[in-house]
Amino acid sequence: MPRSINDDERLRRLEAVTDATLSRLDVSDLLDELLDRVRDLLDVDTAAILLLDVHAQQLVATAAKGLEEEVRKGFRIAVGRGFAGRIAAGREPVRITEVTEDDVVNPILLEKGIRSLLGVPIIAERELIGVLHIGTLSRRVFGDDDVALLELVADRAAVAGRIRSAKLDQQAALALQRSLLPTRLPEVRGIELDARYVPGHAAGVGGDWYDVFTLPSGWVGVVIGDVSGHGLASAVVMGRIRSALRAYALICNDPAEALTLLDRKVRHFEAGSLTTALYVMVSPDRSGVLISSAGHLRPVLAEPGRPAALAEVAVDPPLGVGRYGRPRRSTALALPPGAVLFCYTDGLVERRDQVIDIGLDHLVASVRAAPADVVCATVMADAGVEQPSDDVAVLALRRKQ
CATH class of the missing domain: 3.60.40.10 (PPM-type phosphatase domain)
Incomplete structure (x- = not known):
């Protein structure tokens, strides 16, 4: 059964992911801190953010807690494939109470022994930025409150994703112009x-x-x-x-x-x-x-x-x-x-x-x-x-x- 939470707990969770101090972190630290907080608040074992590579139409593992190997290996998955790909394609939350080989493409999730998964799309101004998902090693039925909180975290991640994308564009533009303007x-x-x-x-x-x-x-x-x-x-x-x-x-x-x-x-x-x-x-x-x-x-x-x-x-x-x-x-x-x-x-x-x-x-x-x-x-x-x-x-x- 989904776990219910009272008003005080709901307020604590809301404050944890809207804390103003998060805005003072750089992009990578902000994503890491968000994943730490969501793991603690939802009492889950793993949390990961995959950002969209627009040109390749693939999701790229960018930050993770409990699934760090996914980031180290630069895991990519096409939109529409596997668990994260389904979320990106449908732009809707997906809950899996009992994970099977048919549900996921990433072998790291199976090797880790993930039993249950919840994922939501990361969207900014109607554009898909990526996917945020959490997982547990024990069987878990994720409820509506879990979805709502994860969507709130995804909103914060969307801001960070946009900042990261803008910084990458700026770095690329600067590198290009410096290569073209003779020093x-x-x-x-x-x-x-x-x-x-x-x-x-x-x-x-x-x-x-x-x-x-x-x-x-x-x-x-x-x-x-x-x-x-x-x-x-x-x-x-x-x-x-x-x-x-x-x-x-x-x-x-x-x-x-x-x-x-x-x-x-x-x-x-x-x-x-x-x-x-x-x-x-x-x-x-x-x-x-x-x-x-x-x-x-x-x-x-x-x-x-x-x-x-x-x-x-x-x-x-x-x-x-x-x-x-x-x-x-x-x-x-x-x-x-x-x-x-x-x-x-x-x-x-x-x-x-x-x-x-x-x-x-x-x-x-x-x-x-x-x-x-x-x-x-x-x-x-x-x-x-x-x-x-x-x-x-x-x-x-x-x-x-």
Whole structure:
């Protein structure tokens, strides 16, 4: 028979799993503490949490008490199979009073001698996060109160699961972006280069990027771009676009032609991703540049003895916005000795409370024909972007004297 509990015991159980101190634990400690408490409160021998691997559609043993081997071996089970798989597929609690080989797939449960099982789905915002189950070595009929308490614990576990997933996404995004943003720009004959990247969101990662590469022809490619959005999804798209542009740069002698091919790629393979990009090709003798802009803000050109100004560059539509009726354009500019070409993303100059022209005017006033590292440092200090509301990437290119 299911065991009944009185009001005082019910209150004690409720307080044990809603204790505010749980919120101060990190994810792994929180899951462990929840399992310890549920084993004590329900007087069971085992407790385990399996989180859903969305891509594999498998449940992965993540935390366990009494079934630690399940976690050590990285046990996985497909949604729909076995005890935990049934719970995940049906999204309903499952009680088994007498466990048989037909009920479970995990051999560890049978080897452990589990007689009775109770499991509930872990759900957050209608999405399946995983499964929480408990077991006893003696026969047990789990009652409605047991189910209710386990569902309450599952709610706490859902929060931890979401936090864990978010942290994994953030770590993956950071690793991806760090691998794509060069930690050190290449040494290029006749050119000074310097760059900065400041994330504008707590995730610490977004779709802004810059790139510099030398082509077999002797030309040098300089790219800066911005994929809409933030986090892992934007970083992944950014990585694909960056790699594609490098490939097109090898077969195109005109930046507009490379961006035309890139636009076709974005529209077909990255539908829904809005991307701006500025592709600069520096001539082998460093005396001039070819520039094509796909919806990107014009760079600042500062020549010795002359005030800085936004470069007279044709700006075509961003990548991925639909068919463009006319060919993309490239603009040729002279790059005298000592001249600086300063490229940036919109997070540097856009502010919610002012028109963009104010930010652009302020930027132009900050750029001068000076060493590339001095220009970057000066612009970043003047812009006050220690905590920007959007990602900021800048890259300064200076022709050596």
